[in-house]
Amino acid sequence: MLPDRVETERLLLRPFEPDDAGALFGWFSLPEVARWSGTGEPMRDVAEAEARIARMPERAGSHPAAGILAVCPDEALPPVGMVMLVPIPASAGRERGHGAGDWEVGWHLHPRAWGRGYATEAASALLERAASAGLPRVVAVTHPDNAPSQAVCRRLGMSDLGLRDDWYDRTLRAFALPLPAVGTPAPHQ
Secondary structure (H helix, E strand, C coil): CCCCCECCCCCEEECHHHHHHHHHHHCCHHHHHHCCCCCCCCCCCCHHHHHHHHHHHHHCCCCCCCEEEEEEEECCCCEEEEEEECCEEEECCCECCCCCCCCCEEEECHHHCCCCCHHHHHHHHHHHHHHCCCCCEECCCCEECCCCHHHHHCCCCCEEEECCEEEEECEEEEEEEECCCCCCCCCCC
């Protein structure tokens, strides 16, 4: 079983707690963050953040590598973002190999945390986790106009798949990273 908490050089990644609702609301209530997520609409009430935190275990599922984790540069302070490794829902009518059965790595950060490399560092830790758990590949999907997240995908070594409609019943810019089999050294990049 993989640990719930992950430590990187600068970050603690940990499960969300009910007390994190204010921080989660703090970034998802901002139009500049919400526009890249889900419906694109900002949260209007902290109760939406509380409900989202309550749904996180179900969204992540039971695979030992899966998780939706708070990104904390300082354990004593509220999180500044989130990172996730979750099964990604295939678009309606998609069969295995065309979106079904894929895993997604993703991130959302408060604007005050942008430009510090936190998304890349946190996502890298989850990609290592995915590889150690034997997942064969991970995808990331971005709004077609979200150049900063696409740059993170490239820094992670992900290949640009172009515009795809394999997931979430939407056209998104997709990226993929094949992962080495357990016990196989990763290729040098």
